[in-house]
Amino acid sequence: MSRTFYARGQTGQQLLLGAYQALSRQIAAGNIEMHPRTEMLDLIVVDGRARGIVARDLVTGRIDTYFADAVVLASGGYGNVFYLSTNAMNSNATAIWRAHRRGALFANPCFTQIHPTCIPRTGDHQSKLTLMSESLRNDGRIWVPKAKGDQRPPNEIPEDERDYYLERIYPSFGNLVPRDIASRAAKNVCDEGRGVGPGGQGVYLDFADAIERMGVKAVEAKYGNLFDMYQRITDEDPYRVPMRIYPAVHYTMGGLWVDYDLQTTVPGLFAIGEANFSDHGANRLGASALMQGLADGYFVLPATINDYLARNPHHDAVTDEHPVVQDVLAETQDRLNLLLSVDGDRTPDSFHREVGELMWEFCGMARTDSGLRKALERIPQIREEFWRRIKVPGTGEEFNQSLEKANRVVDYLELAELMCLDALHRDESCGGHFREESQTPDGEAARKDEEFGYAAAWEFTGTGEAPTLHREDLAFEYVHPTQRSYA
Ligand SMILES: Cc1cc2nc3c(=O)[nH]c(=O)nc-3n(C[C@H](O)[C@H](O)[C@H](O)COP(=O)(O)OP(=O)(O)OC[C@H]3O[C@@H](n4cnc5c(N)ncnc54)[C@H](O)[C@@H]3O)c2cc1C
Secondary structure, eight states: OOSSOOSTTOHHHHHHHHHHHHHHHHHHTTSOOOOTTEEEEEEEEETTEEEEEEEEETTTOOEEEEEOSSEEEOOOOOGGGGSSOSSOTTOOSHHHHHHHHTTOOEEOTTOEEEEEEEOOOOSTTOOOOOBOOGGGGGTOEEEEESSTTOOSOGGGSOGGGEEOHHHHHOTTTGGGSOHHHHHHHHHHHHHTTOOOSGGGOOEEEEOHHHHHHHOHHHHHHHHHHHHHHHHHHHSOOTTTSOEEEEEEEEEEOOEEOOOTTOBOSSTTEEEOGGGBOOSSTTOOOTTHHHHHHHHIIIIIHHHHHHHHHHHSOOOSOOOTTSHHHHHHHHHHHHHHHHHHHHOOSBOHHHHHHHHHHHHHHHSSSSBOHHHHHHHHHHHHHHHHHHHHHBOOOSOSSSOOHHHHHHHHHHHHHHHHHHHHHHHHHOOSOBTTBOBTTSBOTTSOBOOOHHHHOEEEEEEOOSTTSOOEEEEEEOOOSSSOOOOOOOO
């Protein structure tokens, strides 16, 4: 049985095409006004309610305000805080982080999903990682050489010298264990020195058995498009040699705290899809993100936002002249001006990469008390250096990607700190959050439900200041959390 339904490794793409078509239809019908290449830079909160946003036209640099009776953020996840991830390059945390700074609590920021089947990185030049569809684990077998440092080509390593480690450790689930388990297991074998490919940061995903069992034609029919993509990127033919894969940051389960109406703690501000923290707990299952996005936007929000509007009629229109709006506009402009004026010697990307690598090392697949403390010591230093050495060429009144990036890095440098703080305080392992101190004798995640059975919702109190933790206790009436076992 297949682990999940999929459309030839293009499930997400097909869903997106459907969503784009529905959106285009509404644009054509005059129900939606589209503002492409426009980035939200701040939230406008008047009298305690969300009443609009400040946004920058990325082509002309013009800063505009948009007012409304309610604001919905659907700005996606924050995986790009790690610099390298499977997310689109433009995905960023600015919208939710700015909303957080304006009063919206941020829940479970450390819950990050690392996807096990990505094409390994090849060097420092890379700015993006490519996901190979999870569906490949239905038929591919994952292995590494049994011996450390075995440099032989895969086809020359005999069967009894291969370690199909997922099948060995998790005989009932084998290669289909959840993403966090598959990812950590890959990290463990690579840490042992048994990784393959450049830098030893990879494991094999082998289709030789599937080809023998099903025949090339059947494998091609099922995965041909993915094999072609892999070959185009790596110049290796997965019909002949095993693919190489390695885990990469893929999804963020944390996000803005919302109630069942998908409303944040700022009245009138709603967050849907990956931007919010709801639904997935500490580990998202495959295929459920797009369904959450569709359910949030199609079923939940139309009912709950109407309820909010009915109960909270706004009588006063907000305009640019409102003192709050003037303040938000001035803050935005000042921040951009400051970024342009430092005129230092380091690019936004260099800072982004530095904080990303720090996060990958200390707040990635496995986390420790001492590692997180190291990161928490280092991040404010990077932030301080950022404001001394950042170099943004050009002006704010034009298409300026350096300015866009620098402004996003400002937010990553604060968000990264909150993620580490959250990971440090959650002294248990659960889902994608693995604290090395909290594991069973077999090396599996050890939960501490008595102590940590809550969503951690953090309140912003100032840059570099300790945020305030609010605990939302989780009540389980029917199905109670238990220690996972995939053995
Ligand atoms: C490679 C890949 C494959 C995936 N495959 C699957 C799958 O098969 N099944 C599944 O369920 N899930 C999958 N996921 C996860 C899923 O795609 C995402 O969780 C989902 O798209 C999130 O939807 P969203 O609408 O919340 O946010 P997004 O789709 O991320 O959209 C957010 C949009 O907001 C824009 N934005 C961000 N910040 C701002 C700002 N400040 N101002 C203006 N715009 C902004 C972004 O540019 C983006 O266009 C995949 C993810 C990736 C990266």
